[in-house]
Amino acid sequence: MSKPAILVVEDEPGIADTLQYALRTDGFEPLWVATGEAALARLREESAALVILDVGLPDLNGFEVFKRLRAFSDVPVVFLTARADEIDRVVGLELGADDYVAKPFSPRELVARIRTILRRAARAATPGAAPQPFAIDEGRRQIRFYGKALELSRYEYGLLKTLVEHPGHVFSRDTLLDKVWDTHSESLDRTVDAHVKTLRAKLKTVAPALEPIRTHRGSGYALAEDLPAALP
Numbered sequence: 001m002s003k004p005a006i007l008v009v010e011d012e013p014g015i016a017d018t019l020q021y022a023l024r025t026d027g028f029e030p031l032w033v034a035t036g037e038a039a040l041a042r043l044r045e046e047s048a049a050l051v052i053l054d055v056g057l058p059d060l061n062g063f064e065v066f067k068r069l070r071a072f073s074d075v076p077v078v079f080l081t082a083r084a085d086e087i088d089r090v091v092g093l094e095l096g097a098d099d100y101v102a103k104p105f106s107p108r109e110l111v112a113r114i115r116t117i118l119r120r121a122a123r124a125a126t127p128g129a130a131p132q133p134f135a136i137d138e139g140r141r142q143i144r145f146y147g148k149a150l151e152l153s154r155y156e157y158g159l160l161k162t163l164v165e166h167p168g169h170v171f172s173r174d175t176l177l178d179k180v181w182d183t184h185s186e187s188l189d190r191t192v193d194a195h196v197k198t199l200r201a202k203l204k205t206v207a208p209a210l211e212p213i214r215t216h217r218g219s220g221y222a223l224a225e226d227l228p229a230a231l232p
Contacts, residue, residue, distance in 0.1 A: 003029040004049035021082040022107035036060030055081035133227045161224040172220040
């Protein structure tokens, strides 16, 4: 059985060597690149089980690399950084990363975290589980549509989550305002319409032929119940 490939994206050779040694001795096949552009090029050519991504790369910020990566791959990602600032940790996880490790770190602890992430990914992909168009990850405030992570604002996430959790249920604009927005003073009916419009545009980038959010004139919005389980 082939060993799981882990792509290490790290510009400091000493750290990269340490990571590769820890991964290799624990049964993984480490791959190493030193820049964000090299990482993106490699992942377009061959898959990896997981990516360890340094935030402070010489060419691209690691967060930018992550955003570009998510345009074509859902490979699990662990951010690695020398900056332990709370804002970095929050931004990294809100982008949808699977974990976040600050330097200096224990290579053994990092490998243990990687195994946990891979086990979780394997369970999610277990054969026999009925595929679903939408998958909600509340911990990361993330929604995937046919396996693709959507870049959603706070209100877009709340709006889509509400619809996805109740397919077929028609929500009035007032109900959506109550459920998703903090106060009505900052929102109007047209605010819901504007957010539905942007959500539809983002869903179209994944499935152009589908109309997941249906308008019920005079009533509100509902998630379609007849979406295919998988794209052709």
